[in-house]
Amino acid sequence: MSEYAFVFKPFAEMTDADYAEVGFRSGLEIHQQLLTEKKLFCRCPAGRYSDRYDAEILRHMRPTLSELGEYDGTALMEFKTRKEIIYRINRETVCTYEMDDTPPFMIDEQALDHALGVAMLYGLNLVDELHIARKQYLDGSIPTGFQRTTIVGVNGSVPFKDRRVSIVQLGLEEDACREVSDVGHRRTYLTDRLGMPLIETVTGPDMRTPDEVAEVAQLLRRLVRSTGNVRTGLGAAREDVNVSVRGGTRVEIKGVPRIPRIPLLTYHEAMRQWNLLRLREELRRRGVTPETFSSGTEDVTRILLKTSYHPVREALDAGAVAAAVVLRGFRDLLAWPTQTNTRFSREISDRVRVVACLTKLPNIVHSDSSAETLSSPKWEAVRKVVKAAADDTVVVVWGPPEDVRTGAQEIVIRAREATAGVPSETRQALKDGTNGFERILPGPDRMYPDTDLPPKRVTEERLERIRRALPVPVWTREAWYRELGLPADVVEPLAVSRLAGLFETLVKEWRIAPVAAAVALVQLRKRLKRKGLDPARAGEDALRAIFALYRDRKISREGVFALMEKAARGEPLPPAGEVRPAGEDEVRARIAAAAAALDGLKVHNPDRRAHVLMGLVMTALRGRVEGAAIVERVRAAAEERR
Numbered sequence: 001m002s003e004y005a006f007v008f009k010p011f012a013e014m015t016d017a018d019y020a021e022v023g024f025r026s027g028l029e030i031h032q033q034l035l036t037e038k039k040l041f042c043r044c045p046a047g048r049y050s051d052r053y054d055a056e057i058l059r060h061m062r063p064t065l066s067e068l069g070e071y072d073g074t075a076l077m078e079f080k081t082r083k084e085i086i087y088r089i090n091r092e093t094v095c096t097y098e099m100d101d102t103p104p105f106m107i108d109e110q111a112l113d114h115a116l117g118v119a120m121l122y123g124l125n126l127v128d129e130l131h132i133a134r135k136q137y138l139d140g141s142i143p144t145g146f147q148r149t150t151i152v153g154v155n156g157s158v159p160f161k162d163r164r165v166s167i168v169q170l171g172l173e174e175d176a177c178r179e180v181s182d183v184g185h186r187r188t189y190l191t192d193r194l195g196m197p198l199i200e201t202v203t204g205p206d207m208r209t210p211d212e213v214a215e216v217a218q219l220l221r222r223l224v225r226s227t228g229n230v231r232t233g234l235g236a237a238r239e240d241v242n243v244s245v246r247g248g249t250r251v252e253i254k255g256v257p258r259i260p261r262i263p264l265l266t267y268h269e270a271m272r273q274w275n276l277l278r279l280r281e282e283l284r285r286r287g288v289t290p291e292t293f294s295s296g297t298e299d300v301t302r303i304l305l306k307t308s309y310h311p312v313r314e315a316l317d318a319g320a321v322a323a324a325v326v327l328r329g330f331r332d333l334l335a336w337p338t339q340t341n342t343r344f345s346r347e348i349s350d351r352v353r354v355v356a357c358l359t360k361l362p363n364i365v366h367s368d369s370s371a372e373t374l375s376s377p378k379w380e381a382v383r384k385v386v387k388a389a390a391d392d393t394v395v396v397v398w399g400p401p402e403d404v405r406t407g408a409q410e411i412v413i414r415a416r417e418a419t420a421g422v423p424s425e426t427r428q429a430l431k432d433g434t435n436g437f438e439r440i441l442p443g444p445d446r447m448y449p450d451t452d453l454p455p456k457r458v459t460e461e462r463l464e465r466i467r468r469a470l471p472v473p474v475w476t477r478e479a480w481y482r483e484l485g486l487p488a489d490v491v492e493p494l495a496v497s498r499l500a501g502l503f504e505t506l507v508k509e510w511r512i513a514p515v516a517a518a519v520a521l522v523q524l525r526k527r528l529k530r531k532g533l534d535p536a537r538a539g540e541d542a543l544r545a546i547f548a549l550y551r552d553r554k555i556s557r558e559g560v561f562a563l564m565e566k567a568a569r570g571e572p573l574p575p576a577g578e579v580r581p582a583g584e585d586e587v588r589a590r591i592a593a594a595a596a597a598l599d600g601l602k603v604h605n606p607d608r609r610a611h612v613l614m615g616l617v618m619t620a621l622r623g624r625v626e627g628a629a630i631v632e633r634v635r636a637a638a639e640e641r642r
Contacts, residue, residue, distance in 0.1 A: 008275070178192065
């Protein structure tokens with residue numbers, strides 16, 4: 001029986017036993033922007049996003065030798081693309097450092113404190129001296145061609161279910177540019193987030209199912225957010241997911257923007273690797289191995305000049321060329337399934353798209369396709385030119401001459417890789433839950449020491465200061481909240497909120513009812529947002545002042561929201577000395593005045609009189625008396641005036 005006899009089921013039907021059968025393993029690399037005033041290695045402001053730019057800079061990237069005199073494979077691949085990189089510069093967020101025209105400043109102290117705090121929560125062994133390294137990035141996402149990074153701690157863990165998930169290391173590094181477009185040989189970036197401090201959390205390959213990967217990602221996200229020292233919102237946190245199966249290799253799915261997408265993405269990558277291993281098995285059965293692999297390439301431009309297949313005809317009419325690549329022994333294998341509704345031909349098309357920059361699809365056609373492409377006579381003519389036998393398949397690629405040469409080479413490279421199994425790659429998360437090729441997985445040859453920055457000592461005094469300010473672990477917070485009887489929908493948001501410390505003060509020191517405090521800090525702030533107001537304006541200082549009035553019984557529970565709304569509108573809160581609860585005499589007078597006003601109103605439904613009267617009274621007394629305390633009195637007054 002084949003070692004790879006198992007066939008993947010639809011996503012919803014896969015079980016834990018199925019994932020164990022294929023040897024599913026996954027780990028995470030979580031990038032989270034830190035909440036700092038400045039960038040990591042300059043003094044430009046952090047967190048100011050804008051599509052506005054004042055200038056553009058054009059650059060071409062070239063690989064450099066590592067410390068050991070080797071080129072990184074990813075850097076060489078990016079170099080083959082011959083990309084022009086355009087940077088859009090906003091003078092308010094970028095300086096000459098980001099453009100590599102001036103040396104770096106010393107590492108931002110605020111960012112380092114935040115990173116060390118997270119490392120402590122992970123239980124990492126902290127470094128006593130920081131050493132800055134350069135990590136090559138030739139995709140153009142960093143104008144210098146490298147990212148400055150440093151390791152803060154290693155070898156920690158966090159509890160998960162009945163075991164612990166290992167935290168391999170925590171790094172502190174600068175963020176890259178935001179991509180605007182990538183078409184042909186031109187890639188464009190915005191530089192507003194460039195250089196912002198972020199932490200990279202690297203876990204071990206400890207997750208055994210796709211659901212576990214998402215659960216651990218959520219756990220780590222909550223733990224980090226509970227510090228109040230990281231940015232939130234779209235793009236502030238990004239997950240890279242590493243996946244492998246038995247017999248496969250580590251493949252990285254890059255830049256997953258939302259955790260709920262992780263299960264389907266990791267399922268498809270496990271399926272892809274498993275099916276690639278099954279493909280290798282089929283190739284071996286046919287006698288095609290890395291040692292026996294054979295191919296050939298020929299120019300077929302003249303043969304296809306009059307083809308009826310529009311994508312090729314249009315390109316050739318515009319001056320493009322076409323080449324045919326024969327893959328010996330590969331008949332029908334480009335139709336081999338890899339992911340859901342995906343075939344091996346896409347693996348080849350992706351390589352051609354990314355490396356040869358033939359981005360307009362389709363960029364290849366092949367003789368295994370069941371779709372209408374080239375006519376049978378054209379295919380016969382092409383097969384004859386490349387001397388294709390009955391067991392061979394033929395791939396045609398077209399475009400500018402140099403791009404076609406690169407594309408033909410990539411077709412051969414990817415087919416040869418299929419004979420060995422699963423190549424180490426970085427892949428792009430797609431919206432349908434599948435993934436596509438992005439680049440070759442980087443290796444150790446892209447790292448080398450930074451000579452512009454000296455080592456930096458991490459003192460025990462600094463660590464002790466940070467340790468004293470650390471929050472309790474998020475799972476401890478959540479357990480306490482549940483003991484307090486908080487509503488389930490506020491437990492997690494409050495645990496990761498920057499207001500968690502305020503909640504603890506309100507409950508433990510001010511003796512305010514836990515549910516009332518939690519509802520105000522979570523649900524009432526959401527209500528402000530739904531009303532189109534900015535909850536941030538009702539910040540911690542405003543909330544302390546409001547709750548002090550509530551503690552002193554100067555306002556009611558309804559009054560808490562009324563003042564929160566006032567603060568969120570940017571209006572000043574009333575001085576504490578001017579706020580008084582409504583006394584008995586005032587309540588009586590307000591009810592009488594409202595009742596008199598009601599007599600002048602036409603209420604068609606007598607049963608609604610009490611409701612209308614209550615509205616009139618509470619409009620006058622809102623926030624200064626509990627509504628429940630006067631309901632019966634208002635109802636009685638309404639009855640008297642029927």
